[in-house]
Amino acid sequence: MSTENGWSDAHTSLMTLRERLADFNRQRDWPKFHTPKDLAIALSVEVAELLEFFLWRAEPDEKDAAAVQEELADVMICLVNLTQRLDVDLLAAVEEKIATNALRYPVDKAKGRAEKYNRLP
Amino acid sequence: MSTENGWSDAHTSLMTLRERLADFNRQRDWPKFHTPKDLAIALSVEVAELLEFFLWRAEPDEKDAAAVQEELADVMICLVNLTQRLDVDLLAAVEEKIATNALRYPVDKAKGRAEKYNRLP
Amino acid sequence: MSTENGWSDAHTSLMTLRERLADFNRQRDWPKFHTPKDLAIALSVEVAELLEFFLWRAEPDEKDAAAVQEELADVMICLVNLTQRLDVDLLAAVEEKIATNALRYPVDKAKGRAEKYNRLP
Amino acid sequence: MSTENGWSDAHTSLMTLRERLADFNRQRDWPKFHTPKDLAIALSVEVAELLEFFLWRAEPDEKDAAAVQEELADVMICLVNLTQRLDVDLLAAVEEKIATNALRYPVDKAKGRAEKYNRLP
Numbered sequence: 001m002s003t004e005n006g007w008s009d010a011h012t013s014l015m016t017l018r019e020r021l022a023d024f025n026r027q028r029d030w031p032k033f034h035t036p037k038d039l040a041i042a043l044s045v046e047v048a049e050l051l052e053f054f055l056w057r058a059e060p061d062e063k064d065a066a067a068v069q070e071e072l073a074d075v076m077i078c079l080v081n082l083t084q085r086l087d088v089d090l091l092a093a094v095e096e097k098i099a100t101n102a103l104r105y106p107v108d109k110a111k112g113r114a115e116k117y118n119r120l121p
Numbered sequence: 122m123s124t125e126n127g128w129s130d131a132h133t134s135l136m137t138l139r140e141r142l143a144d145f146n147r148q149r150d151w152p153k154f155h156t157p158k159d160l161a162i163a164l165s166v167e168v169a170e171l172l173e174f175f176l177w178r179a180e181p182d183e184k185d186a187a188a189v190q191e192e193l194a195d196v197m198i199c200l201v202n203l204t205q206r207l208d209v210d211l212l213a214a215v216e217e218k219i220a221t222n223a224l225r226y227p228v229d230k231a232k233g234r235a236e237k238y239n240r241l242p
Numbered sequence: 243m244s245t246e247n248g249w250s251d252a253h254t255s256l257m258t259l260r261e262r263l264a265d266f267n268r269q270r271d272w273p274k275f276h277t278p279k280d281l282a283i284a285l286s287v288e289v290a291e292l293l294e295f296f297l298w299r300a301e302p303d304e305k306d307a308a309a310v311q312e313e314l315a316d317v318m319i320c321l322v323n324l325t326q327r328l329d330v331d332l333l334a335a336v337e338e339k340i341a342t343n344a345l346r347y348p349v350d351k352a353k354g355r356a357e358k359y360n361r362l363p
Numbered sequence: 364m365s366t367e368n369g370w371s372d373a374h375t376s377l378m379t380l381r382e383r384l385a386d387f388n389r390q391r392d393w394p395k396f397h398t399p400k401d402l403a404i405a406l407s408v409e410v411a412e413l414l415e416f417f418l419w420r421a422e423p424d425e426k427d428a429a430a431v432q433e434e435l436a437d438v439m440i441c442l443v444n445l446t447q448r449l450d451v452d453l454l455a456a457v458e459e460k461i462a463t464n465a466l467r468y469p470v471d472k473a474k475g476r477a478e479k480y481n482r483l484p
Contacts, residue, residue, distance in 0.1 A: 007216035009135035017215060018130060024219065028226060029233040033298050037175040040168075041297050043196070044407055047161075047168045048290030054158040055283050056275050056477035069209050073218035075164070075200055076211055079193070088190055090197055094138060095128035097194035098145065105149060112150040114419035154419050162418050165286055169411030176404050177356035177396050235298035249458035251377035259457060260372060266461065270468060271475040279417040282410075285438070289403075289410045296400040311451050315460035317406070317442055318453055321435070330432050332439055336380060337370035339436035340387065347391060354392040 014091060018084050021077065039082040046074040135212060139205050142198065160203040167195040256333060260326050263319065281324040288316040377454060381447050384440065402445040409437040 007016070025031055050071035053060040060068045083090045104117035113120060128137070146152055171192035174181040181189045204211045225238035234241060249258070267273055292313035295302040302310045325332045346359035355362060370379070388394055413434035416423040423431045446453045467480035476483060 007212040009139060009210050009212050011134070012212045012216075013132070013134065014130035017212065020219060024222070027228050028231045030231075030235075032233075033235045036180055038298055040172045040175045041293060041404065044168050044172050045290050045294045045297060047165050048287050051161045051165050051283060052287045054161050055287060056280055059157055068207065069214045070218055070221070072200070072204055072207075072209055072211060073214040076215050077218065077222075079196055079200065083193055086189065086193075088193055089130050090193060091128040091130050091133045091138065093190040093194040094197050095133075097191055097198065098141060100191070101145070101198075107148050110149045110151075112153075114151075114154045159419055162283065162414060166411050166415045166418060169408050172404060173408045176408060177401055249454040251381060251452050251454050253376070254454045254458075255374070255376065256372035259454065262461060266464070269470050270473045272473075272477075274475075275477045278422055282414045282417050286407075286410050286414050289407050293403045293407050296403050301399055310449065311456045312460055312463070314442070314446055314449075314451055314453060315456040318457050319460065319464075321438055321442065325435055328431065328435075330435055331372050332435060333370040333372050333375045333380065335432045335436040336439050337375075339433055339440065340383060342433070343387070343440075349390050352391045352393075354395075356393075356396045 014080065017076075017080055021080055022084065025081070034081060034085055036082060036085050039078060039085055043075065043078040043082060046071065046078050050075060135201065138197075138201055142201055143205065146202070155202060155206055157203060157206050160199060160206055164196065164199040164203060167192065167199050171196060256322065259318075259322055263322055264326065267323070276323060276327055278324065278327050281320060281327055285317065285320040285324060288313065288320050292317060377443065380439075380443055384443055385447065388444070397444060397448055399445060399448050402441060402448055406438065406441040406445060409434065409441050413438060 025034065050068065053064055053068050053071070080090065083093075105120070109120045110117075146155065171189065174185055174189050174192070201211065204214075226241070230241045231238075267276065292310065295306055295310050295313070322332065325335075347362070351362045352359075388397065413431065416427055416431050416434065443453065446456075468483070472483045473480075
């Protein structure tokens with residue numbers, strides 16, 4: 001999907017996305033609407049639109065593949081708008097959370113189990 | 122929050138995150154649980170945990186700032202797990218969606234308005 | 243809104259609604275799709291469609307009043323479909339939960355406070 | 364679950380529940396927090412807590428049956444609080460919506476199909 005010069009997970013930083021979105025929003029005078037609370041609501045709404053593609057079926061219909069990608073993108077846009085508004089460095093937060101998860105879900109205890117950490121043996 | 126050598130939106134690619142999560146999940150034999158449908162559900166659950174910090178208040182309590190960052194990270198982790206499982210390049214999809222949004226929300230029509238594109242004048 | 247002979251919160255029992263929905267679904271051969279998991283997903287999707295009317299605004303637009311009522315109805319329909327599928331008596335469960343809440347939120351402690359019970363003084 | 368004199372879907376009206384909740388909230392001085400927007404958020408949060416019991420599994424664990432009933436009750440309480448705040452008669456709205464659904468999903472077209480009405484043949 002990624003074109004030669006386009007964005008990609010391999011070559012584009014989240015900072016590039018943050019700056020693009022900040023411009024986009026500023027040009028439209030949207031930051032006045034973008035309270036953290038409303039951005040969190042927007043994120044919920046977008047995630048549900050994504051979830052709907054899985055309703056009554058195990059996987060989205062073939063013909064909805066592009067629509068699913070659009071919803072994934074919408075979720076990401078909302079999430080980055082929110083982290084920006086809250087002044088959070090998302091990947092720094094993720095690195096920290098993965099470290100927490102590594103402690104909560106040690107390989108020998110969590111292997112092959114889907115329980116939450118507070119229910120692991 | 123980001124340490125000198127740690128991850129950050131400026132310096133870490135999503136591919137780095139994707140690979141770290143793939144390892145993390147594989148070590149725990151979790152891919153067998155990670156159906157796209159369940160990952161979409163997980164994403165919904167995490168977003169609601171984030172949203173709860175905005176319930177009955179305009180912004181999260183000061184004392185919950187670290188917990189909010191954790192929830193933002195959880196949302197991102199679920200989203201990237203899902204894009205990986207669906208084999209979608211998230212930033213390529215986002216670039217495409219921003220281009221669509223630019224057409225749907227031209228500056229002169231959307232400026233200072235919060236309506237959905239199909240309700241713009 | 244309720245007509246003289248129509249349903250209303252005052253005069254119609256949930257059992258009446260349960261039976262109407264059971265008929266409705268059976269006629270369409272839908273019970274085969276109505277797994278508890280998918281009904282829970284459907285409920286999430288409907289709630290998000292309702293929530294969207296509150297996005298970027300304090301209250302839904304006047305012109306959306308009928309649409310909001312429709313979404314409220316959709317949420318209720320999904321909820322009752324799910325309780326039926328799980329064989330739960332919803333109002334019995336609600337009575338029990340209100341009793342629990344009365345213990346968790348005693349008037350003298352909870353009065354005028356929006357904190358969760360585990361954070362009350 | 365329903366005791367002889369307790370509430371039940373067969374014998375208790377939604378009006379009884381509405382009045383009980385109105386008292387409960389008034390005693391705690393909660394109506395000042397109960398904006399429609401926050402009640403809609405609360406509903407989303409409760410639905411996600413319910414949904415979590417279906418994550419990574421087809422049905423909730425046996426041992427979680429009581430917890431699932433509690434979550435169903437929480438969803439109902441939020442929904443009724445919201446309808447009350449918006450001054451909507453829920454069962455009247457539901458009757459209307461079922462009539463709409465009967466038109467959108469005629470038996471001969473919708474039988475055995477899980478598609479949304481705008482995708483039916």
